[in-house]
Amino acid sequence: MDTAATEGVEGHRRVTRPRADAVRNRERIVAAAREMFVETGADAPLDEIARRAGVGNATVYRHFADRAELVRQVVLSVTERIAGQAETARAEEPDAFAALRRFVHAAADERIGALCPVLSDGFDQNHPALLAARDRLEKSIEGLMEQAREEGMLRADVAVGDLMVALSQLSRPLPGIPCPDIDRFVHRHLQLFLDGLQAPARSELPGSAATFEDLQRKP
């Protein structure tokens, strides 16, 4: 009560300032979780995540109500970092397809593939914060693809969802195989896939172009 009052004097901050060590712990937990998801898969034991983060297991539950919330934070965090990569690539690369190439490889390095296994079971794809981050990402990629098409560098029959799904799949960790090993291949295969995206089309694509909504829709 006293401290809160003291705080209130200077603060527009919510109520009380979040403690420095608590913030650090929270970040460490998210980082450890992302690593574990990449290595072990989406069902990595929470106790192990806590151990890696250097905290007790209950501390994880102080920061995240349950496993689902931790997963959501990891997804959110990675999505935001990737959106940043997309924006940087767009700003710094000379042409749109070059920006797409750079984004794709950067997203792989950010472990976008780790998000896939994580989408299991009861994952709420429609959480507000997540939708916002996705929207931001979608806008960037869609802009890049539009421009690349105009520049004649991208075949007309692929959509943003096609790119995102393939990118995620190709950079997914192979469970039980350590990252350095799989990383040897990932960038090769992304490069091959990007080559396939360049016009002109060699073959007719089956199915319909995938959009971001397709990825969000749960059955």
Next chain:
Amino acid sequence: MDTAATEGVEGHRRVTRPRADAVRNRERIVAAAREMFVETGADAPLDEIARRAGVGNATVYRHFADRAELVRQVVLSVTERIAGQAETARAEEPDAFAALRRFVHAAADERIGALCPVLSDGFDQNHPALLAARDRLEKSIEGLMEQAREEGMLRADVAVGDLMVALSQLSRPLPGIPCPDIDRFVHRHLQLFLDGLQAPARSELPGSAATFEDLQRKP
């Protein structure tokens, strides 16, 4: 298999009954397991697999010593079916790249993607029966790729391991997303990837070409 034959040799009891229902049970179990691995992932409960196969859980253990052995049989079964597809494609298609395209799509339909989650933990990639099946598959694909390269339809810097890894990744089920939904995309993305494999190369590939040995080697 062995036991049934041996039994027939010496047995006066029940004479030459090859245990038709036991064989059928075994097949049903493998089929159910493959389905579950595709739908639910590699950690599908054995009890559920047994239920789907219409047998008691203990029956699974009569046929397969433990979970690892069941997984191995599924992998073996799928590998053999895929090898068959490769041989058929080679025999029936006019040119090698057309055969590769056909094989790739056929393998996706055979749920080659189900094999990936299966690589988890302590999976023994070097089991004799498995090595034989892989060898047979490798021979076919390698032959097809060699020929396609000679026909000027395949860029020179990709190896059999590149194709197999990318094929597996792109056709992996997205956990929590039902097969029909993901199937809508898989063939599109495989087609795009195949387009990227066709010469001439648009970009330089990073890393080194992947071989089958790369996939077998466990750390």
Next chain:
Amino acid sequence: MDTAATEGVEGHRRVTRPRADAVRNRERIVAAAREMFVETGADAPLDEIARRAGVGNATVYRHFADRAELVRQVVLSVTERIAGQAETARAEEPDAFAALRRFVHAAADERIGALCPVLSDGFDQNHPALLAARDRLEKSIEGLMEQAREEGMLRADVAVGDLMVALSQLSRPLPGIPCPDIDRFVHRHLQLFLDGLQAPARSELPGSAATFEDLQRKP
């Protein structure tokens, strides 16, 4: 499959005959749970219940999907036994109030008090099997009270819910106090309460008469 066929020859029984030891285990678990609920309260650890029943903890979960279902079975079991007591009392006692007295004491001996802690949290009062058992019990008690009123032995302003709630409350275990100790008092207090039920009324009762529906209705 074979055994099932063999079974089918003679059987109208459901599918397969429940194993003798499984039935015994199930009964032991319910009995142990009832004891524990009486002694420790409704949140008695399942592991402890399993230990008392002489089975592993997972066995409890084979018979009852979760804690709630076990609780429901205990409630059902006690309700049915008590309904039986009511019917016996009605048949064997000379007058209705004597039958009520006998029923009340018998219900206490059957640990009707154990049912109270059981009403906690998410207990589904409206489960079909439970409603049926309650209905049977209600019919008996209502009949007894009606008759007792006609015989001039029961004041007119009490209803079946009044009796059941008071009976349950007065025979509830005092947590932390062993049964033998509390049992010393229970029958005294029930007797006093029954004396209060006999006409003529000494005082006016506040509130409204409680019915069985009052007890079932959840907020």
Next chain:
Amino acid sequence: MDTAATEGVEGHRRVTRPRADAVRNRERIVAAAREMFVETGADAPLDEIARRAGVGNATVYRHFADRAELVRQVVLSVTERIAGQAETARAEEPDAFAALRRFVHAAADERIGALCPVLSDGFDQNHPALLAARDRLEKSIEGLMEQAREEGMLRADVAVGDLMVALSQLSRPLPGIPCPDIDRFVHRHLQLFLDGLQAPARSELPGSAATFEDLQRKP
């Protein structure tokens, strides 16, 4: 209390500040705990109690060494309030049985029933402060009962422990059922029970009369 006084004697710092807010906090905590015990049961989470009291959880531990001490304070507080009710009733009511009736209903309103679930496990019934409060209460009730017996309004075979146990049991909250609902019945049943206490006895009571010592004795 002690500390505040001592502080005032020697302290130049802050002079005679009796820590008004600390006292208020302590009272709020006890009140919140009593409410929670009534609503949720004896195992109400301390964090929730703290939240209701509008303090941090650690503040609870500043005032009460552990959960047992908080529980003891709640019991003590309720006991003292009830003792007060008994004395008031004795002073203001015309005859002893009327005073008993008034006391019983007042005690129910003071949530004497909340004390029962609280007696669980390792509750130390023999703590000095508690014994004193009980003694005070016992004296009052015993006096009332003695006098009522002399006035021919109370059957001879009931003792103070009988009344206290029955009163506590009948006013216990039914877990999972909100107070307003159960309160509808409590006063009815207390009234019925009191009617049963009035002479002449309709039936012979089993067991022996309960005294306060019976309630205190732990096994």
Next chain:
DNA sequence: TATGAATGAGATTTCATTCAT
């Protein structure tokens, strides 16, 4: 032989209690 039942080890989650700000 095939089956339902049983089991212990492990995962998630909660909570009384201690620590650091």
Next chain:
DNA sequence: CATGAATGAAATCTCATTCAT
């Protein structure tokens, strides 16, 4: 002194595997 954060111990529940019919 008061607080939010941290913690380990315990409770619920799941599942691969073994046992008994």
